[in-house]
Amino acid sequence: MIIGEGKPIKDILFMIQNYSKVIVAGCRGCVTVCSAGGEKEVEVLSSALAMARENEDKPLEIKEVTLERQCDPEYLEQMRSYIDEYEAVVSIACGAGIQFMAEKYPKIPICPGINTNFIGVTEEQGVWSERCQACGNCKLHMTGGICPIARCSKSILNGPCGGSADGKCEIDPEVPCAWQLIIDNLKEQGRLDQLEVIIPLNDWTTSRDGGPRKIIREDLKL
Numbered sequence: 001m002i003i004g005e006g007k008p009i010k011d012i013l014f015m016i017q018n019y020s021k022v023i024v025a026g027c028r029g030c031v032t033v034c035s036a037g038g039e040k041e042v043e044v045l046s047s048a049l050a051m052a053r054e055n056e057d058k059p060l061e062i063k064e065v066t067l068e069r070q071c072d073p074e075y076l077e078q079m080r081s082y083i084d085e086y087e088a089v090v091s092i093a094c095g096a097g098i099q100f101m102a103e104k105y106p107k108i109p110i111c112p113g114i115n116t117n118f119i120g121v122t123e124e125q126g127v128w129s130e131r132c133q134a135c136g137n138c139k140l141h142m143t144g145g146i147c148p149i150a151r152c153s154k155s156i157l158n159g160p161c162g163g164s165a166d167g168k169c170e171i172d173p174e175v176p177c178a179w180q181l182i183i184d185n186l187k188e189q190g191r192l193d194q195l196e197v198i199i200p201l202n203d204w205t206t207s208r209d210g211g212p213r214k215i216i217r218e219d220l221k222l
Contacts, residue, residue, distance in 0.1 A: 001121065002030040002094040003128045004037065004114040009048050012090060015111040016049070019087040020059070024049070024113070025079070025101070026066035027093035034128050036114050037092035039066040045092065045113060070097030076104045083108060118150075137202050142194060144185030149202075152178035157199045 016022055024046045031037030046062045053060040063086060067075045070093035083089070083105055091098045092113035102110040118130040133150045139157075140147060149155045153171040160179030163170035167180045186192050 001033055001119065001128075002096070002116060003034045003118050003120045003130070004031050004094055004116045005034075006036055006041065006045070006092070006114050007112065009045075009052060012045070012049065012111065012113055013052055016060075016088055016090060019109075021061045021063075021086045022049075023063045023065055023079070023083065023086050023089045025070065025089055025091045025093070026064075027068075027070045027091075027097055028066060029069045029071070029093070029097075031093055031114060033122070035126075037094075041092055042066050045090070049090075067093075070094075071100050073100075073104065076101055079105070135202055139199055142197065142199055143182045144189060144191070144194075146178055146182045146185060148178050148182065151181070157201060 024042050026032070026037045026039055026042035028038060031041075032039070035041065042064050046064050050060050050062055063082070065079065067078065069075050070091060079101075084107075086108070088109040088111055089101065089105075090111045090113045091101055093101070094114070095112070095116040098110055098112050119132040119134055120128050120130045123129050130150050132147060135149055148157055148159060152159060153169050153175065154161055156179070160177060160183075161170075164177035164180060165173075167177055169175040169177050183192070183195070186194050
């Protein structure tokens with residue numbers, strides 16, 4: 001799940017300071033789950049923006065929209081009939097959704113209403129933590145299901161570094177040492193011999209092929 005958090009209201013107000021008619025667009029995907037960009041957040045943000053602009057004596061007309069997904073052209077197309085009536089969109093989807101909307105509607109400014117932070121999980125209500133950096137070469141089968149790139153403070157692929165104490169990271173004693181977790185999991189699985197296998201480093205210079213990555217499934221294309 002992509003995890004994000006709302007930008008400060010003052011930052012959003014600055015982005016839309018020259019507009020009087022805007023759309024606040026949410027997404028029912030990941031950002032709804034992490035309570036950053038769903039229908040409820042659209043309502044709260046719209047109210048806050050409208051109130052702030054009233055106080056500035058610069059009324060703001062807002063249309064509230066929550067799409068099923070902003071990363072899918074089918075749902076973005078639903079805005080086609082009315083988007084030209086507005087001067088800007090404040091999108092509270094993830095960065096991918098914001099960019100895709102900007103691609104589909106290049107004539108209208110799309111302003112980010114949230115900061116996209118990481119790919120993560122819900123540990124408990126109101127608590128989300130990073131689990132993946134989408135490096136494109138998953139090695140979780142070699143590390144007991146624990147990602148050292150995302151969860152080790154030093155992103156060490158062949159650890160541990162030797163600086164941890166009592167199972168905690170030397171950089172932040174509140175953070176569990178990822179390699180201690182890896183060792184514990186491998187021991188539980190009876191696979192400690194996996195630690196003797198050298199994990200090949202990711203080739204960051206070629207993994208992106210000089211630009212944004214793309215996956216094409218010929219069997220799914222129309």
